[in-house]
Amino acid sequence: MLEAEKDQILVSIAVSGDIHQVSEFSRAYHELRSWTAQAKLVEEAQLITGSRSLPASVSLSPAQEREFTASLQSGQDARCLQLIDQALDFMLRKEAGIGQFRFFADSIASRVIYFVEAAQVEPTKIQSLKQWTRGLQDCQCVTDYRQVFRQLLEASCSLLRSKWDAREEPLISKLLKVMQTQYAEDLSLDYLSAKFNLTSTYLSAYIKDKTGLNFSDHMQGIRMEKARELLACTSLTVNEISQQVGYLNITSFNRTFKKVTGITPGAYRKRHWLQSTSQSG
Known part of the structure; x- marks a missing residue:
C-alpha cells in the first residue's frame, strides 16, 4: 500500500527487536530515531531493521570548497550549482543518509547567507533568501534539493553581482x-x-x-x-x-x-x- 502511495507520501519505517522490559523503551526509541536518519534518499518506502555504514564525510572537498567560495563571491551561480550537483551525486552514490543530506544542505545554506550578509545586502532581501534556506529542510528527494539550491544560489549570486558591480572594488x-x-x-x-x-x-x-x-x-x-x-x-x-x-x-x-x-x-x-x-x- 505504501509503495502505491509513493507519489503522495514517502515513508521510512524503523523496526526494532522484541522489547521485554519497560526500562528498555527509551533506549529502543532513541535507537530507532537514529536509524531513520540513516534512511536512503530514495523515492520509495523503506523498512529499516538496523544501523548501517554511512560515508564518513558529506562536505565539499577542499578543492570544491575553494572553487565554490570563489564562484559564489563573484556571482557565478552556474558554477556553484555544478559543484553542488557533483556533491549531491557523490552522496547518492555513497548512499548517504537523509540526515547527512540535511546537514550538507544546512552547511551550504549557512555559508551562502554569511557571504550575502558580509556584502551588506539589504536585510529585507536577506530575509527572502532565508525563506529558500528553510525550504531545504522540506526536501524529500535529490530533485527537491537541486531545485531549492538553484533558487537560492541564483537569487544570492544576483545580489552579490549587483553589490560588487556597484562597488567596482x-x-x-x-x-x-x-x-x-x-x-x-x-x-x-x-x-x-x-x-x-x-x-x-x-x-x-x-x-x-x-x-x-x-x-x-x-x-x-x-x-x-x-x-x-x-x-x-x-x-x-x-x-x-x-x-x-x-x-x-x-x-x-x-x-x-x-x-x-x-x-x-x-x-x-x-x-x-x-x-x-x-x-x-
Whole structure:
C-alpha cells in the first residue's frame, strides 16, 4: 500500500527487536530515531531493521570548497550549482543518509547567507533568501534539493553581482578570497598588508569601510561557519576540527565557538543530530 502511495507520501519505517522490559523503551526509541536518519534518499518506502555504514564525510572537498567560495563571491551561480550537483551525486552514490543530506544542505545554506550578509545586502532581501534556506529542510528527494539550491544560489549570486558591480572594488574581492580560502592558516592583517603592499592601518580601515566588518570579525565568522559545517557533516573530533579551521589552541576554539553560537561544539553537534532524527522520524 505504501509503495502505491509513493507519489503522495514517502515513508521510512524503523523496526526494532522484541522489547521485554519497560526500562528498555527509551533506549529502543532513541535507537530507532537514529536509524531513520540513516534512511536512503530514495523515492520509495523503506523498512529499516538496523544501523548501517554511512560515508564518513558529506562536505565539499577542499578543492570544491575553494572553487565554490570563489564562484559564489563573484556571482557565478552556474558554477556553484555544478559543484553542488557533483556533491549531491557523490552522496547518492555513497548512499548517504537523509540526515547527512540535511546537514550538507544546512552547511551550504549557512555559508551562502554569511557571504550575502558580509556584502551588506539589504536585510529585507536577506530575509527572502532565508525563506529558500528553510525550504531545504522540506526536501524529500535529490530533485527537491537541486531545485531549492538553484533558487537560492541564483537569487544570492544576483545580489552579490549587483553589490560588487556597484562597488567596482576588485581589491576587496581579492582580500576576501584570501580570507575565505586560507582560513586554516595563521592569517594576519600584517600578512595581508605585505601581500598587497599596503599598510596595516590602511588595510584595516579599508576592509571595515567596504564590508562593514573588521578583519578579525571576518576571520572569526569564516572559521566558525566552517567549524559548524564540520561538526554537522563529519565525524572529526572537536580537536581535529579546531585545527582544520585555524585554531592551534582548542580552549580558544571552544571559547570562541560558544561566544558565537551560544553553545559548545559538542552541544552543537548533538543538537544537529537530534534535529535530524526528529525531522526524519
